[in-house]
Structure formats: C-alpha cells, structure tokens
Amino acid sequence: MKRKHVKAKPEQDPKSRILDVALKEFAAYGIEGARVDRIANNASINKAMIYYYFSSKENLYLAVLKRNLEGMFAMLSRHLTEHLSLEETLAAFVEVYHTLFIKQPEFPRLILRELATPKSSVIPRLAKSINASQFPHRIGKLIQEGIDSGQLRAVNVQQAIVSFITMNLGYFFLSPITDRVLGVKNRKQFIVDRKTAIVDLFLYGVKTR
Amino acid sequence: MKRKHVKAKPEQDPKSRILDVALKEFAAYGIEGARVDRIANNASINKAMIYYYFSSKENLYLAVLKRNLEGMFAMLSRHLTEHLSLEETLAAFVEVYHTLFIKQPEFPRLILRELATPKSSVIPRLAKSINASQFPHRIGKLIQEGIDSGQLRAVNVQQAIVSFITMNLGYFFLSPITDRVLGVKNRKQFIVDRKTAIVDLFLYGVKTR
Amino acid sequence: MKRKHVKAKPEQDPKSRILDVALKEFAAYGIEGARVDRIANNASINKAMIYYYFSSKENLYLAVLKRNLEGMFAMLSRHLTEHLSLEETLAAFVEVYHTLFIKQPEFPRLILRELATPKSSVIPRLAKSINASQFPHRIGKLIQEGIDSGQLRAVNVQQAIVSFITMNLGYFFLSPITDRVLGVKNRKQFIVDRKTAIVDLFLYGVKTR
Amino acid sequence: MKRKHVKAKPEQDPKSRILDVALKEFAAYGIEGARVDRIANNASINKAMIYYYFSSKENLYLAVLKRNLEGMFAMLSRHLTEHLSLEETLAAFVEVYHTLFIKQPEFPRLILRELATPKSSVIPRLAKSINASQFPHRIGKLIQEGIDSGQLRAVNVQQAIVSFITMNLGYFFLSPITDRVLGVKNRKQFIVDRKTAIVDLFLYGVKTR
DNA sequence: AATGAATGAGAATTCATTCAT
DNA sequence: AATGAATGAATTCTCATTCAT
Incomplete structure (x- = not known):
C-alpha cells in the first residue's frame, strides 16, 4: 500500500503499464526509433525498471x-x-x-x-x-x-x-x-x-x- | 568507359547511386535503423558526399x-x-x-x-x-x-x-x-x-x- | 571524505566541476574552439554526463x-x-x-x-x-x-x-x-x-x- | 577581360575581396568559428581559390x-x-x-x-x-x-x-x-x-x- | 523494487583541405 | 585561374544498458 511520491497515472501494475506504453511507442516509431527513455517517462517509471522487468528493449518489444x-x-x-x-x-x-x-x-x-x-x-x-x-x-x-x-x-x-x-x-x-x-x-x-x-x-x- | 580512381561500381552518377542504395537501406531498416555509413559504403562513396548532395539523412529519405x-x-x-x-x-x-x-x-x-x-x-x-x-x-x-x-x-x-x-x-x-x-x-x-x-x-x- | 569509484578529483559535485572546467575551456578557446571531450576529460567525467546535465555545448556555455x-x-x-x-x-x-x-x-x-x-x-x-x-x-x-x-x-x-x-x-x-x-x-x-x-x-x- | 558567368559583386581583384570578406567573418565568428565555405560564398569565389591564394585558413587570418x-x-x-x-x-x-x-x-x-x-x-x-x-x-x-x-x-x-x-x-x-x-x-x-x-x-x- | 547517475559504443554531421579537370 | 567533387579526420550528440545506493 505504498504511496508514490508525485507522478500521475492510475494504478495498474507497472509491468502492464510499461507494455501499454511500449505498444504505442513501438507502433509509432518502430523498434529502432523507439526510445526507452520515452517509454519510461510515459509509463511514469524509472528507466532501469524496464530493464529489471524485461532485460532489454528487444525483449520488451517481443513481450508487447x-x-x-x-x-x-x-x-x-x-x-x-x-x-x-x-x-x-x-x-x-x-x-x-x-x-x-x-x-x-x-x-x-x-x-x-x-x-x-x-x-x-x-x-x-x-x-x-x-x-x-x-x-x-x-x-x-x-x-x-x-x-x-x-x-x-x-x-x-x-x-x-x-x-x-x-x-x-x-x-x-x-x-x-x-x-x-x-x-x-x-x-x-x-x-x-x-x-x-x-x-x-x-x-x-x-x-x- | 570512364575510369574512376579506384572503387567498384563505376556506373551511374553518384547522386542516383546513392538514391538506389538508400532505397534499399531505408526499406530494410527504416529511417531510424538506416545507417549513413552503410549507405556510403554500399554506394562506394565517401560519407560526406551524402551530406554534400542531400544535407541530412532525413532529406535523403525524402529524396528517395x-x-x-x-x-x-x-x-x-x-x-x-x-x-x-x-x-x-x-x-x-x-x-x-x-x-x-x-x-x-x-x-x-x-x-x-x-x-x-x-x-x-x-x-x-x-x-x-x-x-x-x-x-x-x-x-x-x-x-x-x-x-x-x-x-x-x-x-x-x-x-x-x-x-x-x-x-x-x-x-x-x-x-x-x-x-x-x-x-x-x-x-x-x-x-x-x-x-x-x-x-x-x-x-x-x-x-x- | 566520500569515496567515488575510481577517478581523480573527488571533490565537489560533478555539475559544478563541469562548470568550473568549462569556464576555463571557453575562455581559452571560445565557444567554437572549445571541445566537449576536453571538458569531460578535465572534469574527470564521462562525456555523456555533460549532455545529461546540460543537454548541449551551447547550453553549457550559457550555464557557465x-x-x-x-x-x-x-x-x-x-x-x-x-x-x-x-x-x-x-x-x-x-x-x-x-x-x-x-x-x-x-x-x-x-x-x-x-x-x-x-x-x-x-x-x-x-x-x-x-x-x-x-x-x-x-x-x-x-x-x-x-x-x-x-x-x-x-x-x-x-x-x-x-x-x-x-x-x-x-x-x-x-x-x-x-x-x-x-x-x-x-x-x-x-x-x-x-x-x-x-x-x-x-x-x-x-x-x- | 573575361566575363564571369553569373555572380554579382563588383570588381576588385579576388584576393582583396577575400580579405575584406574574411575580416568580417573572423571578426564575427573568431578563427575557430569562421567558415571557409562562407567566406568563399560571400566573396563570390570558389573555395579552392582561397587555398590557392592563402594556402590555409590560419594563413588567411594572418593576412587579414x-x-x-x-x-x-x-x-x-x-x-x-x-x-x-x-x-x-x-x-x-x-x-x-x-x-x-x-x-x-x-x-x-x-x-x-x-x-x-x-x-x-x-x-x-x-x-x-x-x-x-x-x-x-x-x-x-x-x-x-x-x-x-x-x-x-x-x-x-x-x-x-x-x-x-x-x-x-x-x-x-x-x-x-x-x-x-x-x-x-x-x-x-x-x-x-x-x-x-x-x-x-x-x-x-x-x-x- | 526503485532511483539518479554513469558508461561506452556508436551515429550523424561538419569542415578544412585537396584533387581532377 | 577556376570549379565541382571528393576526402578523412574530427566533433557533437545519442542511447541502450548498467551501477551504486
């Protein structure tokens, strides 16, 4: 029941929030054009967490x-x-x-x-x-x-x-x-x-x- | 039967050679994935010439x-x-x-x-x-x-x-x-x-x- | 008496260390003559950090x-x-x-x-x-x-x-x-x-x- | 009494035209910031001619x-x-x-x-x-x-x-x-x-x- | 889990200078 | 003298990825 510091975005576990955001990012920019930074920002999450969950951009893409x-x-x-x-x-x-x-x-x-x-x-x-x-x-x-x-x-x-x-x-x-x-x-x-x-x-x- | 200094692919003027090669590169990798270096190599041309003719990767893409x-x-x-x-x-x-x-x-x-x-x-x-x-x-x-x-x-x-x-x-x-x-x-x-x-x-x- | 990993010049936070070094660089060479590489080296910092903090050479100059x-x-x-x-x-x-x-x-x-x-x-x-x-x-x-x-x-x-x-x-x-x-x-x-x-x-x- | 193709700019021998233009360029941008291309353009002259006359940017600066x-x-x-x-x-x-x-x-x-x-x-x-x-x-x-x-x-x-x-x-x-x-x-x-x-x-x- | 900082390997772009004609 | 094209060595900037805490 931790309370996030600032940030908006509703609940949902971070993993699927990342997947949602990443879908949009990959669709819009393609794999090469997608930016991990941007995904992290849009998912209101620290960039390192993406690697924690998905270990690489490529992998995140496949998960999406x-x-x-x-x-x-x-x-x-x-x-x-x-x-x-x-x-x-x-x-x-x-x-x-x-x-x-x-x-x-x-x-x-x-x-x-x-x-x-x-x-x-x-x-x-x-x-x-x-x-x-x-x-x-x-x-x-x-x-x-x-x-x-x-x-x-x-x-x-x-x-x-x-x-x-x-x-x-x-x-x-x-x-x-x-x-x-x-x-x-x-x-x-x-x-x-x-x-x-x-x-x-x-x-x-x-x-x- | 002109003879360029060294290099392969003598045919065609360099500008359209670049365009040919770039089409393949962009098609294969997308704009973000495309590499100017690779285009230059495949067109047997100095990378700077691409900028001489097209001024930027983006511009080259549009020209293609x-x-x-x-x-x-x-x-x-x-x-x-x-x-x-x-x-x-x-x-x-x-x-x-x-x-x-x-x-x-x-x-x-x-x-x-x-x-x-x-x-x-x-x-x-x-x-x-x-x-x-x-x-x-x-x-x-x-x-x-x-x-x-x-x-x-x-x-x-x-x-x-x-x-x-x-x-x-x-x-x-x-x-x-x-x-x-x-x-x-x-x-x-x-x-x-x-x-x-x-x-x-x-x-x-x-x-x- | 904090201990940074390796590197020399432990003192000061990196941001102001960069600013110090950059002042000297810009004064010595001017904005065009200044080299981001040299600033990074003299500040004992990874070049990318300069962009992390200041986003561009121009911006660093203005910050200085x-x-x-x-x-x-x-x-x-x-x-x-x-x-x-x-x-x-x-x-x-x-x-x-x-x-x-x-x-x-x-x-x-x-x-x-x-x-x-x-x-x-x-x-x-x-x-x-x-x-x-x-x-x-x-x-x-x-x-x-x-x-x-x-x-x-x-x-x-x-x-x-x-x-x-x-x-x-x-x-x-x-x-x-x-x-x-x-x-x-x-x-x-x-x-x-x-x-x-x-x-x-x-x-x-x-x-x- | 050759006749230039296009180009504007009045007479004056090219050498001193270059020097005039270069003075402005160096004053405005400094040695490092000065661009040989720009000098050539502003002097309505081919870039190579600058090297023909002055052999290097440094030298041109000293001449100015x-x-x-x-x-x-x-x-x-x-x-x-x-x-x-x-x-x-x-x-x-x-x-x-x-x-x-x-x-x-x-x-x-x-x-x-x-x-x-x-x-x-x-x-x-x-x-x-x-x-x-x-x-x-x-x-x-x-x-x-x-x-x-x-x-x-x-x-x-x-x-x-x-x-x-x-x-x-x-x-x-x-x-x-x-x-x-x-x-x-x-x-x-x-x-x-x-x-x-x-x-x-x-x-x-x-x-x- | 979470974060800000750090890193290294590119990648695009620039530019003085030279060459062929 | 004159020109357009060519070259190579930088140089700035980016980004996926990792680290320390």
Missing part, C-alpha cells in the same frame, strides 16, 4: 507483440467456432478483426512494421499461429465445398482467401491514405459499412447466379 | 521517396488514359501496380512504414498526388455510371473503391504472411493469377445478374 | 555565463550599497571589479568574445542585469548632483560614466598589450596602483577647482 | 590581420608627427583611432578576440609594432616633462597612459553594453562628443590647478 497476438487469437478462437456456414464464418472474421483493430489501433501498425521488415522473425511465428488457428484452412474448405456443390463459381480458392483477407486488413493499413483520398469524414460509420460491404462483395463475387 | 513516387505516378498516368471502360481501367490499374511492385519490392515497404507512422508528413502528400492522378475519382465515376445504367448493383461506391484498392495493394503488404499461411510456392505464378482473380472477383461482385 | 554573472552581480550589490558618496561609490566599484577579475581572469575573456560577436544574445541580457543593478544610474545621479551643487564641472554625464567604466574594465582587456608596451613587470602592484590612479584621475578631472 | 594592422600604423604615423605638444598628441591619437574604428568596426573586434585568446601569437607582435610606433613612449615623455615643469600633477605616468588608452579603445569594445545601459541613441554624435570628453577629462585630471 506476444501479449497482443495472444489477445487476438483468443478472441478469434472464441468467435470462430466450428460448424459455422461460409456466410457466418466470413461475418465472424470481419467482426472480430474490426472490433479488435478499432479497440487497439496501434497493434496493426506494429504488424505493418514487421511486414516491412525484410527478415522479420515475428512474421514466421505469426504465420504459424494463424495456421494453428485453422481459420484459413477452414474458409478454404468451405469455399471448396461450395464449388463442389455448385453453389460457388470455380474460383481459385487461394486467391479468394487472399482477396478476402486483404479487404479486411487492407483498410486498417491504408486508411490514412484512403480516408484522405475518398474524403471519408465519419470514420466510425465507414467501418460499420465496411463490414457488410466486404462480405457482400465477396459473396456476390463468388456465388453462381 | 520523391523519386520513387514520381516514377510511380509517371507510370500510372501513362497507362491510365481516359476513355477506358471500367473493365479496362481496373485491368490497367492492376497491371501497373503489380508490374511496379515486382520491379521494385523495396518501395512498398517504405510506404508501409510511413503508413505506420502517426504524423507522417509523407502520407498527406501521397494522398494529394493520388488525388491529382484522378484515378480514384475516375473509377468512382465509372462505377456510378454503371449503377445508374443498371449494369451494376447499387453498391456503396466508396466501399467498392477501397475494396478494389486493398485487394491490389494488400497482397504486396501481406504476402510475407499469406504466402506462408497458404503455402504459396510459386510466387511469380501466384501474382499472375492474382491479377485476373482481383478483376474477376470485383466485377462479378458488382455486376447485376 | 549565468553562474559567473550571478556571482558578479551578487558581489556588486553587496558592496555598492546606497547612501554612499560619489567618492565611496567609485572606490567600491573599482574595488569590486579588480577583486573579481583577479580572482577569475577567465570570466572577462568570455565577455570579451561576446562583445566581439555581432548578434550575441548574451550582451543584451548582461546590459539588462547591469541596468537592474542600478549602478550606472546611481553614479550618474551623483555626478549630476555634484554638477548642480557646483562641486563638479559641467561635464557630459554619460561620457563621464563611460570614461570611468572603460578605465576600469579596459585594463583587464588590454593588459596583454599594455603590460608589454609599458614593460609592466609587477602586475600585482600595477593593479593595486591602478585602483587609486583611476579614482584620482577621474575625480580630479571632474571636480571644479 | 597584417593588412589591417599595417593600415592602422600607416595612419598613426601620418598623424602622430613629432614636435606636437601633449594636447596635440592626445587629440591626434583620439582622432586617428576614432576615425579608424568607425570606418572599419570589424577590426577592433578582431583584436578583441585576440585579446581573449590566452597564448595569442598576434598580441606580442602587435605590442612590438606599437612600441616601434614610438607613440606610448612619446606621450610618456610629454607627461613626464609636464610633471617636471610643474604644469602637471605628479601622477603615475604608466597609469596615466593606460587610462588614456583604455578610455579611447574601451568604448569601441564596450559600446554594445554601454550604449544599451546608457540608452545612447545617436551613436554618431556620441562618438563625436567622446573625442573631446576624453581629452578634456584627461587633461583636466592631470593638470595642476
């Missing part, structure tokens, strides 16, 4: 990634239950990602930076986790079944998956540009519309007439 | 961006001539971007990082250039005309544009993940297929039956 | 100036109390300046350089402090009163003040030349004599017969 | 000093002819210095900087030149004769000389401060007044009643 990825996959697996139809699966996916990224817009930026990094060690691990989540496999299977049953056109399944995923994630990555170019004013509404637009375009694009 | 953006827009305007149909416009766009990004995979990574940077000064300028290129405006008009004439479904035009763009650019950004997840082996072929898949899905998704 | 100016004005205001006669005021002024400059010969050199610098930011501030010290104003009033009462000749008051001040400070600035030209051997004695010579010449020069 | 000192002594010896009375000598001295420094205010700043430099090699040489000019010796002799003949008080001759010189030079050095402190508006007029004020105060201060 880990925490956020875990959160993402937890949410995915909670919503993408088996035995959903194609329509339901797509809708669930769209819902999860949009909910996630709106809540924590820094996280996709982090991933963006990893994607820009040539020999990122994070990307392979991320790919592995995605695979483990079974989602791409499942959607692929659903599409294939649709084709086989004649409900869907004979599209290239891999391409279709990529198209669906890029439509989902792409906006979060490109919004700084697209919002400007298209003059999007009400971002909130645009994202709401986006969810239905994606599913609509995709399904309409793959279904037979 | 400028050159590549200009190249991109030059190509776009060469191919996206007016009086093309919707189908032709989409195909031209797809073609240009894919050609561009295959030729110079470093450039999108640069843009990626800028997209992740909160108060990037580059993004607004890029948006302005895109606007000036008239492309989004033109595709929007074509879609609207299609809707009015009953050839296209009454889709949300803005959303459609975003969907189309993200399907195009998204893959280049996300390929490190999607290639792994989907087990893409032949990247070249995948990209060739991608071009038709995008246009096909999009058109099929917006056209009335 | 500030400290010494404050010391000077503190001494002036201690000795130039009100209700002194003209004779006493002049004598006090002479005493203070000579004492000061003998104790710390580096400081006037710093001021000298500032005087030579066209848009020095220090000089205006120094002038303001001098004004605040009220000394020139006070001596001017005493002279004017003397003139009014007929004890002093109707000299130009401003010119008289400048004459008095330049006689005082001038020697410290010009001594490298005058000592040589006049063959001054015993500098200590010369300065002792100087104090009375200045007051004598000045008073004799302004008093009516 | 030499030229200006020679000008000063030439003027002094033209005006300080022998067989002048004390009054005439003092007046001539005052006149020469004030004329000189008004015409070229940069030069005293250069000397100021040398005076601030601990082991200046210039000061000893300057002192030698002053000695050779015989002026201090002559004024000393005149004062001594005045004392001997009873026309002057038995003042300390060395101190008197120093007082006179510092009153003359002091203002040029200290004017950035004194002008502010005393609120001197009309600098031109102040200097005119100064000439008579100095001689007046000095003579009145040394003469017997």
Whole structure:
C-alpha cells in the first residue's frame, strides 16, 4: 500500500503499464526509433525498471507483440467456432478483426512494421499461429465445398482467401491514405459499412447466379 | 568507359547511386535503423558526399521517396488514359501496380512504414498526388455510371473503391504472411493469377445478374 | 571524505566541476574552439554526463555565463550599497571589479568574445542585469548632483560614466598589450596602483577647482 | 577581360575581396568559428581559390590581420608627427583611432578576440609594432616633462597612459553594453562628443590647478 | 523494487583541405 | 585561374544498458 511520491497515472501494475506504453511507442516509431527513455517517462517509471522487468528493449518489444497476438487469437478462437456456414464464418472474421483493430489501433501498425521488415522473425511465428488457428484452412474448405456443390463459381480458392483477407486488413493499413483520398469524414460509420460491404462483395463475387 | 580512381561500381552518377542504395537501406531498416555509413559504403562513396548532395539523412529519405513516387505516378498516368471502360481501367490499374511492385519490392515497404507512422508528413502528400492522378475519382465515376445504367448493383461506391484498392495493394503488404499461411510456392505464378482473380472477383461482385 | 569509484578529483559535485572546467575551456578557446571531450576529460567525467546535465555545448556555455554573472552581480550589490558618496561609490566599484577579475581572469575573456560577436544574445541580457543593478544610474545621479551643487564641472554625464567604466574594465582587456608596451613587470602592484590612479584621475578631472 | 558567368559583386581583384570578406567573418565568428565555405560564398569565389591564394585558413587570418594592422600604423604615423605638444598628441591619437574604428568596426573586434585568446601569437607582435610606433613612449615623455615643469600633477605616468588608452579603445569594445545601459541613441554624435570628453577629462585630471 | 547517475559504443554531421579537370 | 567533387579526420550528440545506493 505504498504511496508514490508525485507522478500521475492510475494504478495498474507497472509491468502492464510499461507494455501499454511500449505498444504505442513501438507502433509509432518502430523498434529502432523507439526510445526507452520515452517509454519510461510515459509509463511514469524509472528507466532501469524496464530493464529489471524485461532485460532489454528487444525483449520488451517481443513481450508487447506476444501479449497482443495472444489477445487476438483468443478472441478469434472464441468467435470462430466450428460448424459455422461460409456466410457466418466470413461475418465472424470481419467482426472480430474490426472490433479488435478499432479497440487497439496501434497493434496493426506494429504488424505493418514487421511486414516491412525484410527478415522479420515475428512474421514466421505469426504465420504459424494463424495456421494453428485453422481459420484459413477452414474458409478454404468451405469455399471448396461450395464449388463442389455448385453453389460457388470455380474460383481459385487461394486467391479468394487472399482477396478476402486483404479487404479486411487492407483498410486498417491504408486508411490514412484512403480516408484522405475518398474524403471519408465519419470514420466510425465507414467501418460499420465496411463490414457488410466486404462480405457482400465477396459473396456476390463468388456465388453462381 | 570512364575510369574512376579506384572503387567498384563505376556506373551511374553518384547522386542516383546513392538514391538506389538508400532505397534499399531505408526499406530494410527504416529511417531510424538506416545507417549513413552503410549507405556510403554500399554506394562506394565517401560519407560526406551524402551530406554534400542531400544535407541530412532525413532529406535523403525524402529524396528517395520523391523519386520513387514520381516514377510511380509517371507510370500510372501513362497507362491510365481516359476513355477506358471500367473493365479496362481496373485491368490497367492492376497491371501497373503489380508490374511496379515486382520491379521494385523495396518501395512498398517504405510506404508501409510511413503508413505506420502517426504524423507522417509523407502520407498527406501521397494522398494529394493520388488525388491529382484522378484515378480514384475516375473509377468512382465509372462505377456510378454503371449503377445508374443498371449494369451494376447499387453498391456503396466508396466501399467498392477501397475494396478494389486493398485487394491490389494488400497482397504486396501481406504476402510475407499469406504466402506462408497458404503455402504459396510459386510466387511469380501466384501474382499472375492474382491479377485476373482481383478483376474477376470485383466485377462479378458488382455486376447485376 | 566520500569515496567515488575510481577517478581523480573527488571533490565537489560533478555539475559544478563541469562548470568550473568549462569556464576555463571557453575562455581559452571560445565557444567554437572549445571541445566537449576536453571538458569531460578535465572534469574527470564521462562525456555523456555533460549532455545529461546540460543537454548541449551551447547550453553549457550559457550555464557557465549565468553562474559567473550571478556571482558578479551578487558581489556588486553587496558592496555598492546606497547612501554612499560619489567618492565611496567609485572606490567600491573599482574595488569590486579588480577583486573579481583577479580572482577569475577567465570570466572577462568570455565577455570579451561576446562583445566581439555581432548578434550575441548574451550582451543584451548582461546590459539588462547591469541596468537592474542600478549602478550606472546611481553614479550618474551623483555626478549630476555634484554638477548642480557646483562641486563638479559641467561635464557630459554619460561620457563621464563611460570614461570611468572603460578605465576600469579596459585594463583587464588590454593588459596583454599594455603590460608589454609599458614593460609592466609587477602586475600585482600595477593593479593595486591602478585602483587609486583611476579614482584620482577621474575625480580630479571632474571636480571644479 | 573575361566575363564571369553569373555572380554579382563588383570588381576588385579576388584576393582583396577575400580579405575584406574574411575580416568580417573572423571578426564575427573568431578563427575557430569562421567558415571557409562562407567566406568563399560571400566573396563570390570558389573555395579552392582561397587555398590557392592563402594556402590555409590560419594563413588567411594572418593576412587579414597584417593588412589591417599595417593600415592602422600607416595612419598613426601620418598623424602622430613629432614636435606636437601633449594636447596635440592626445587629440591626434583620439582622432586617428576614432576615425579608424568607425570606418572599419570589424577590426577592433578582431583584436578583441585576440585579446581573449590566452597564448595569442598576434598580441606580442602587435605590442612590438606599437612600441616601434614610438607613440606610448612619446606621450610618456610629454607627461613626464609636464610633471617636471610643474604644469602637471605628479601622477603615475604608466597609469596615466593606460587610462588614456583604455578610455579611447574601451568604448569601441564596450559600446554594445554601454550604449544599451546608457540608452545612447545617436551613436554618431556620441562618438563625436567622446573625442573631446576624453581629452578634456584627461587633461583636466592631470593638470595642476 | 526503485532511483539518479554513469558508461561506452556508436551515429550523424561538419569542415578544412585537396584533387581532377 | 577556376570549379565541382571528393576526402578523412574530427566533433557533437545519442542511447541502450548498467551501477551504486
């Protein structure tokens, strides 16, 4: 029940306060651009404590990634239950990602930076986790079944998956540009519309007439 | 057949040699991670010359961006001539971007990082250039005309544009993940297929039956 | 009897040790000629600590100036109390300046350089402090009163003040030349004599017969 | 009769144009702070030419000093002819210095900087030149004769000389401060007044009643 | 746990000087 | 004489990391 000298910032244990602040820092400046000093200041904590908890900047970065990825996959697996139809699966996916990224817009930026990094060690691990989540496999299977049953056109399944995923994630990555170019004013509404637009375009694009 | 004193890489004037090397450096490490020393070495040039020509690392970075953006827009305007149909416009766009990004995979990574940077000064300028290129405006008009004439479904035009763009650019950004997840082996072929898949899905998704 | 790890010069806190050493460095080489490395070495301190405390060479320089100016004005205001006669005021002024400059010969050199610098930011501030010290104003009033009462000749008051001040400070600035030209051997004695010579010449020069 | 490509600046041979510009540069920034690039630009000349003419920055500095000192002594010896009375000598001295420094205010700043430099090699040489000019010796002799003949008080001759010189030079050095402190508006007029004020105060201060 | 101070290895930038033409 | 480009040796400043308390 110690009482801090001055400092503001609410409770929360220092470790997760550091992680919160570090996410923003890494997202904004990248690993190289991130400053341990700045993280310490923003977390209202002594710089040495960061080393006490995380031992290095690199390590802190990995801890940040880990925490956020875990959160993402937890949410995915909670919503993408088996035995959903194609329509339901797509809708669930769209819902999860949009909910996630709106809540924590820094996280996709982090991933963006990893994607820009040539020999990122994070990307392979991320790919592995995605695979483990079974989602791409499942959607692929659903599409294939649709084709086989004649409900869907004979599209290239891999391409279709990529198209669906890029439509989902792409906006979060490109919004700084697209919002400007298209003059999007009400971002909130645009994202709401986006969810239905994606599913609509995709399904309409793959279904037979 | 000029003969510089010693050094390797005689070709090209040093200024554009620096720009070439710097593009790779910035793409690989980001602005903060980039090392002026490394750029100088790889360009076989005295470090001070970089400052002679570009006055600072920041400035060099902007010069790199400028050159590549200009190249991109030059190509776009060469191919996206007016009086093309919707189908032709989409195909031209797809073609240009894919050609561009295959030729110079470093450039999108640069843009990626800028997209992740909160108060990037580059993004607004890029948006302005895109606007000036008239492309989004033109595709929007074509879609609207299609809707009015009953050839296209009454889709949300803005959303459609975003969907189309993200399907195009998204893959280049996300390929490190999607290639792994989907087990893409032949990247070249995948990209060739991608071009038709995008246009096909999009058109099929917006056209009335 | 504290014991710092290794290093020489244990005394004093590092901050003021840096300021001491820096005063000498700046006086000897000027701001541009001063070397942060040399200051760090002479202060037996890690170079980075200078930036830790003062953030830049420029800033360190200003801190040095500030400290010494404050010391000077503190001494002036201690000795130039009100209700002194003209004779006493002049004598006090002479005493203070000579004492000061003998104790710390580096400081006037710093001021000298500032005087030579066209848009020095220090000089205006120094002038303001001098004004605040009220000394020139006070001596001017005493002279004017003397003139009014007929004890002093109707000299130009401003010119008289400048004459008095330049006689005082001038020697410290010009001594490298005058000592040589006049063959001054015993500098200590010369300065002792100087104090009375200045007051004598000045008073004799302004008093009516 | 070659014709320069662009460039402004009037004629004058480049060598003396460099010297003019360099005087200002050295006066403003000191030797260490002076930039060869800036001198070259301001003289509208290629940097390499400075080395062609003067072989090094140090050398250029010495050339600047030499030229200006020679000008000063030439003027002094033209005006300080022998067989002048004390009054005439003092007046001539005052006149020469004030004329000189008004015409070229940069030069005293250069000397100021040398005076601030601990082991200046210039000061000893300057002192030698002053000695050779015989002026201090002559004024000393005149004062001594005045004392001997009873026309002057038995003042300390060395101190008197120093007082006179510092009153003359002091203002040029200290004017950035004194002008502010005393609120001197009309600098031109102040200097005119100064000439008579100095001689007046000095003579009145040394003469017997 | 917590803190202010300290450290060393860079990294960007500068600048006098020289070279090739 | 004249020029733009080139060079190398500093020099300032930064920053992740560690230490003493």
